[in-house]
Amino acid sequence: MMLSPDQQDSHLPWGQTDRENLLNTLSAHRGSMPAASTDGEGKARSREERRRRRRATAKYRSAHATRERIRVVAFNVAFAELRKLLPTLPPDKKLSKIEILRLAICYISYLNHVLDV
Known part of the structure; x- marks a missing residue:
């Protein structure tokens, strides 16, 4: 209506x-x-x-920053451990995180190929 x-x-x-x-x-x-x-x-x-x-409180921001630092340290430690397992020449060559991941993919693929042969 x-x-x-x-x-x-x-x-x-x-x-x-x-x-x-x-x-x-x-x-x-x-x-x-x-x-x-x-x-x-x-x-x-x-x-x-x-x-x-x-x-927005200082206490929350401080706690969040602390958690983030702990997370980043754990992340970097995991990459360092992975790096130690990968063969490169020279062995102490500095690699970026993406290079470490790519090298790990190639190395795992190689190891699978070796096991299949």
Whole structure:
């Protein structure tokens, strides 16, 4: 049913002229929706906003940086161990991580070929 701008339908909340009735209707509808958490000023905050605020703290950043350093050290140790297992000439030649991976692929392929023969 279409209404012209000057017509109002009394059962629709936006058609009501009484401001208090409109607020009561909206409050009743909002009661069925989950409430968002609010900060001290009464502003609604989403889960994403709370996550951003937590990640912005110095304590969180410091802990994250520590975890990242530990991860990178473990990553580099794994590459160093792999490097020791690969034959190259000269043996102490410095290789990049991608070169280590490519050489490991070739070496594994070679070893499979040797086992198949």
